[in-house]
Amino acid sequence: MYDIIGDIHGCAAELKALLKQLGYEKQGSVWKHPERKALFLGDLINRGKGVAKTLSIVRNMHEAGEAEVILGNHEFNLIAWNTPNKTGGFLRPHNKHNLKQLRTTLADFSGREEELNSYINWIKTLPLYFENDDFRAIHACWDFNYIEAIRKGEMPKNLSDVAFLEQSVIPFTPEFDFIECLLKGVEYKLPNNQQFIDNDGNRRTFVRLKWWEAAHTNQLKKLAFQSNMFQEHEIIPQWKHDQIPQYSTSEKPLFLGHYCMGKQPVHLLQSNMMCLDYCVYKTGRLTAYRMNNEMLNVNRVVQLS
Ligand SMILES: [Mn+2]
Incomplete structure (x- = not known):
């Protein structure tokens, strides 16, 4: 069974505190739970000052088979920032606005660019969505048509393909709309x-x-x-x-990150849908859901305060 964890945004101290609270222990370099695995909903980077530490914790868990990770829009932006275009620039222009978003990530890896590149190569292998027999997860919006396109191989399952990335930054191409919808929502x-x-x-x-x-x-x-x-x-x-996109209440439970619920009380979006992003960077409220096989219930949420 999974503990599903919302957007971390470089808040490594909060991540460690939450993992402890959930009963995970650090064994060597890997946080483990005797019975459970973690699923991270993307947006690991930016905002907080502990981006490198966050990436280290999450990648170690992922590579040891203790966690699954899906992509967020901030990871997509980092990849596009780091991928050269054909005119000597980058797929995501290195302008003031885009730099501001990546500021704490780039600062944390200052002088350690090789290490950041290694994380970027790892991030490119991460899937856009998660699904098992019990539930589904995506960073911003579950669109059945797009998920079907991924399953059929008409759209990529991760961000490793440069030709796809080049299209995905051109507004209103199918590739652009696909990323916008799944990672940024409607x-x-x-x-x-x-x-x-x-x-x-x-x-x-x-x-x-x-x-x-x-x-x-x-x-x-x-x-x-x-x-x-x-x-x-x-x-x-x-x-x-x-x-x-429509998501019927008869579908499997769906978990989202992305929507920064701030100080709102923990709540369901609908009976089978929950957002686990309560803006940890601003509120400290890093949020997890301890999945079991029952109906979604706010009592299964664990949140730092
Ligand atoms: Mn997001």
Whole structure:
């Protein structure tokens, strides 16, 4: 059985504290549990100052067979930052905005670039999603069509292919849309060139949607994370609503990271869906779910406070 652990974002001290609380012990260089394995939901890097330590703990567990790991959007961004393009630059431009996101990761590996490259090569082998008989996990959005495309080999299962990466950074190619959906979730471009400033101080023209709510509503106030930007009469266009993936309550439980639930009480998104990202960098609330074979229950959440 798995302990599913949300976004760590370089908060290595919190990761160690959580593993201890879950009954894992460090044996040699590997954290182990006598009966359980860990599953990490991606976004291991950036924000916190303990990125190298976090990567070391997680990779050691992964290579020893004590953990599974799926990719987050921050790992995708790191790979694109590190991959040369054909015009002498990089797939993710080395501009101020992109540098700011990677700042603590690059600082932590300053003078140890070889070690960072070795982690990047490892990250490129990690899968985009996890599924077993009991549950599923993805960083931001489970889209059955895209998962089927991965299973059929029409889309890649990891980020090791350079030709795929080159396409994936070109807006609105199938490869770009695929990565956006699975690792960043569903967004909605504001009409009339409206903009807003997000929690990280970035100017945005897209709002993040609670894609799982689309089964119940087309109101932007209920769908958007930035609900205060919208009035009740404002609805999402039908063509956009039709594109939002559906995840029925009769499906296996699904775990997400990514959505930074902040100080909200621990809760389910729907009866078979839970987000395990409670913004550890800002709140200290690193979050795990101790999976068993029963219905999801918030009592099985273990959270640092
Ligand atoms: Mn994320």
